[in-house]
Amino acid sequence: xxxxxxxxxxxxxxxxxxxxxxxxTTRDMDNSPPLKLPPGLRNRIYDLxxxxxxxxLLRWCRRQKRLVHNSMRLRTxxxxxxxxxxxxxTRSESLQLFYAINTFEIALYSCxxxxxxxxxxxxxxxxxxxxxxxxxKVVLDVGSFSAWTHSPVQEAIRRLRPMVLATPRLSLTIxxxxxxxxxxxxxxxxIVELDIRDLASSCxxxxxxxxDVYRLLTRRLALRRASAVxxxxxxxxxxxxxxxxx
Numbered sequence: 001x002x003x004x005x006x007x008x009x010x011x012x013x014x015x016x017x018x019x020x021x022x023x024x025t026t027r028d029m030d031n032s033p034p035l036k037l038p039p040g041l042r043n044r045i046y047d048l049x050x051x052x053x054x055x056x057l058l059r060w061c062r063r064q065k066r067l068v069h070n071s072m073r074l075r076t077x078x079x080x081x082x083x084x085x086x087x088x089x090t091r092s093e094s095l096q097l098f099y100a101i102n103t104f105e106i107a108l109y110s111c112x113x114x115x116x117x118x119x120x121x122x123x124x125x126x127x128x129x130x131x132x133x134x135x136x137k138v139v140l141d142v143g144s145f146s147a148w149t150h151s152p153v154q155e156a157i158r159r160l161r162p163m164v165l166a167t168p169r170l171s172l173t174i175x176x177x178x179x180x181x182x183x184x185x186x187x188x189x190x191i192v193e194l195d196i197r198d199l200a201s202s203c204x205x206x207x208x209x210x211x212d213v214y215r216l217l218t219r220r221l222a223l224r225r226a227s228a229v230x231x232x233x234x235x236x237x238x239x240x241x242x243x244x245x246x
Contacts, residue, residue: 060111096134109143145232203240
């Protein structure tokens with residue numbers, strides 16, 4: 001083959017294309033089929049997509065130093081937050097509904113006593129100042145009352161009290177358990193819930209409930225379980241005295 005002959009099997013020259021960034025305009029949002037639906041129908045769709053049948057459990061991760069969802073349900077929680085992140089209008093319409101129709105449960109038993117303030121402040125910051133009025137129910141789960149002291153709970157109440165006063169429909173409760181186990185396989189206990197809006201009277205109800213349990217256990221000579229009830233009574237009475245003085 002002559003040297004001046006051009007081979008037909010030479011490598012083709014690849015064209016270099018520049019990828020332009022995708023820009024979303026208001027015209028694209030106006031032409032979106034879901035946003036053309038009536039507002040009532042859109043709210044119904046948001047309710048079906050964002051409502052959770054059980055409380056959204058948040059726990060403190062010491063390694064990441066932030067609040068995370070329960071690891072077994074993390075994928076479901078991300079799915080719930082996927083709809084508000086589609087566009088600005090959908091986010092403004094559905095994000096407050098997400099906080100209004102769901103119950104958020106903060107596991108204070110997953111953190112140390114000196115981390116309670118950081119956990120509460122992190123939760124308030126994650127919700128956002130504009131979304132705090134949309135909250136309807138928040139539960140602070142302290143685990144076992146006998147294993148906790150009243151001072152971290154007081155600090156959590158002090159941090160959350162402005163949120164409660166700014167949101168009239170917010171139900172903020174402290175939930176604890178007085179465990180009555182004899183063996184490690186026995187998980188029976190008495191659940192106590194304290195309403196932060198009326199802390200003194202809810203402590204009265206809890207004291208009467210635990211006092212009846214204490215008398216029953218003393219009558220049956222279950223002294224080990226009765227001592228656990230007595231320690232929980234001491235913590236709730238101290239919390240009641242603090243609420244009456246505050």
